[in-house]
Amino acid sequence: MMIAIAVPGEIAVGEDAELPLASVGKLPLLATVARAICAGTLDPAEPVELREEDRVGGSGLLRALSGRRWPVADLAVLTAAVSDNIATNALLRRVGLDRVAEESRALGLRRTRVLDRIREPRLPTDPPAFAVGTAGELARFAASLDGREEWTRLMLGWLAHNTDRSLVPALLPHDSEDRRPVTTAPPGTVWVANKTGTDDGVRADVGVMVGDRRIGYAVLASGPPGSDHELVTRVREAGVGIGRLVGAAPAAPAAPPGPVPGG
Secondary structure (H helix, E strand, C coil): CEEEEEECCCEEECCCCCEECHHHHHHHHHHHHHHHHHHCCCCCCCEEECCHHHCCCCCCCHHHCCCCEEEHHHHHHHHHHHCCHHHHHHHHHHHCHHHHHHHHHHCCCCCCEECCCCCCCCCCCCCCCCEEECHHHHHHHHHCCCCCCHHHHHHHHHHHCCCCCCCCCCCCCECCCCCCCCCCCCCCCEEEEEEEEEECCEEEEEEEEECCCEEEEEEEEECCCCCHHHHHHHHHHHHHHHHHHCCCCCCCCCCCCCCCCCC
């Protein structure tokens, strides 16, 4: 089992280990789309036709929806908010793997790479994973989402809609429905904009955490099949340590139920 934890300048545990990312690998794709939109080379309202090759199992909502054409911006929100695999494949087809690789290098993501589209199942003849990367690169990338450039504000807005807060922020007091970027959070709490990844033997979480200050973080955990419960526990424990860096303490456990009247 391997766990890598990075907060630039503060935590560096296995930060250079190259690990599978599962859906955290969608971050370079989202960054490519955001940068193209803000550069004026990609219209956020451009409709993208879903093709049969885009359709795949796993996370998302598009399999249950009837629409066949979706604007680029909507596909990005679906990718960020519910990690929609069909939306991911459609966006990746629209911008191309080569463009994602080029933008990734420009952002300092040299060992963090999207290798292929999402596939279910992944065959021996396919690339070994959707994406791989390092905690160090991803934490530095997250820290760069500071809202100073237009594309970083767009990215933060998408990531703030992530519905999965079950990993790094799970044990920290936070409002999972607060989508508005903040400079500080109420004392003892955190605000989070993040992207998670889940696969058999993989748990990953990369994002921005704001408490009494702002940091970028990355936690990547990989283990043998069947180790998912332990991986989740390890990632949540890392989240508690990261939360302490910005002044947040773990949420108090719920009080046990009282006696039943008349019991």
